[in-house]
Amino acid sequence: MRAFLLCALLSLLSFRHVLVVEKQGQVIFQKVLSDDWFAVVFVHSVERTLVEERFKVEPDGSLLLFETRYSSYGAGLPSDAEEGFAVENGKFVLKLHRRFERIVLRVSHVEGHGLLFNDGVVWFKDLADDNDALTIYVRVRPSLVLKMH
Secondary structure, eight states: OHHHHHHHHHHHEEEEEEEEEEETTEEEEEEEOSSSEEEEEEEOTTTOOEEEEEEEEOTTSOEEEEEEEESOOOTTOOOOOSSEEEEETTEEEEEEEEEESOEEEEOOSSSOOEEEETTEEEEGGGTSOTTOEEEEEEEEEEEEOOOOO
């Protein structure tokens, strides 16, 4: 009977991913992800073009860098990747497979540095000051799913 009740309870649980940004150990931004991906975007310091690093959130909350996209090719921009290199819709696309538990970065003084989601962008300059160190990770939170018939 206990096993049945436990299985029934677990069937009502789902897990949601919450993206968290911290500065000096303090949470400064949180967002429940409606999709399983997000991107870190920035303007390349030499080429002055937008770079998009796309991350897939794994079920355990780890981050898989699966793709980097950019529109110009030059100094400091890679041309090979472990999973392949292509040009799609005029953009260079590197296919990757690199797993991270956390992303640690510094806020750039160059405009255009932030997080891209399916519903918009959050700019790091709106969360922190130039050169602040930020830590980005995902928390996995259980939530109840109520099924209505």
